[in-house]
Amino acid sequence: MNIEKIYLDEAVEEAPLSRRVLERLRGVPVEKVRDRDRFLKETQSFSLTQGKKNLWLTEFKGPLLKPCPGTDRNYLCCNYWVINAQTNCPLDCTYCILQTYLNQPLLTLYANLEEVSEEIETLAASRPRRLFRIGTGELTDSLALNPFTGITEDLTRRVRAKNVVLEFKTKTDFVGHLPSLSRRNVVLSWSVNPSEIIREEEFKSAPLEARLEAARRAVAKGYRLGFHLDPILEIPEWEKSYQGLIRELTRSVPEKDVAWISFGSLRFPPALKGVIDERFPKSGVATGELVPGLDGKMRYFRPVRTAMYQKIYSWMREPWKEVFIYFCMENDVVWKETMGFSPEGNHHLDFLFHENLYQRFPDLGLNKPERHFYAGH
Ligand code: SF4
Secondary structure (H helix, E strand, O other): OOOOEEEEEHHHOOOHHHHHHHHHOOOOOEEEEOOHHHHHHHHOOOOHHHHOOEEEEEOOOOOOEEEOOOOOOOOEOOOOEEEOOEEOOOOEEOOOOHHHHOOOOOEEEEOOOHHHHHHHHHHHHHOOOOOEEEEOOOOOOOOOOHHHHOHHHHHHHHOOOOOEEEEEEEOOOOOOOOOOOOOOOEEEEEEOOOHHHHHHHEEOOOOHHHHHHHHHHHHHOOOEEEEEEEEEOOOOOHHHHHHHHHHHHHHHOOHHHEEEEEEEEOEEOOOHHHHHHHHOOOOOOOOOOEEEOOOOOEEEOHHHHHHHHHHHHHHHHOOOOOOEEEEOOEOHHHHHHHHOOOOOOHHHHHHHHHHHHHHHOHHHOOOOOOHHHOOOO
């Protein structure tokens, strides 16, 4: 990834993570920042494109570990936990909601990450009979900056709790530098889409074949895999494209190494359309027939979404009968019409992950899943 300049907050000058980044990015100009507030005000005028080439190394005040913010009560969420170690992303997907979500355009890396592994251990110990799924890919791509941050390796090494599965989501093929694992409690997951969508809407990301090849290399190193068909786009001839994608995916890696698969269709806050029109005038992503959902985000009509999901789900289930498939931010009607059932709520969905992993991967040594350890079921 092309970093043109590093801005270094003096507060984290001596942090081990800062030192590692500066060492690995030797040769990139560094400017020290004393007055953080003034600096942030000044750089707010950076364009999004410019922000993606400038790295801001600073500290995060407050807990770095949080419940995933997808908590709108009209849609089922999976009770995922996120580590906000970084915000913003050097890749450039046309539909990326970070373009309107973040109020700071710089690639930001929080160098006081040491504390997060303790936060994870404390959380895991507070409810030792349930499983926590925790990831770093909420406000960035988990692996895009990893070759010089090494965050993935740090977390993998430091988090020892038996009831935690870490997930790192990416659209890159940056796995060559990752260490081999002895315990297979880390999921590397890829967001995937048909090649024409990757070419036209997911700039600076790895081609589909490279992502799948990276997934195979990850398995050889002891990682488990996840795949996110998200956002599913209603492009012309989407059936042919998505059927081809599923064929390629299911032939590339064995089902037994895949921990989970999610489906989600295009959704974005209305303000994003203007940004897409301005930054990506050739993109077709926001031109379909979209309506505001119950959370205010634009989506395809429910019958359109369901029709797509039903086909994609049946194509996926033909070769793969066991893998856990779930929806990200969908309602119970869509679940029922596609899969024939719906979780009874967010906690039940959370429990179903535990149940599936317990049954399919005994080597994880998870506790026997019990509903009452998932609050509010
Ligand atoms: S990879 Fe994810 S975070 Fe990065 S630009 Fe694309 S959608 Fe946004």
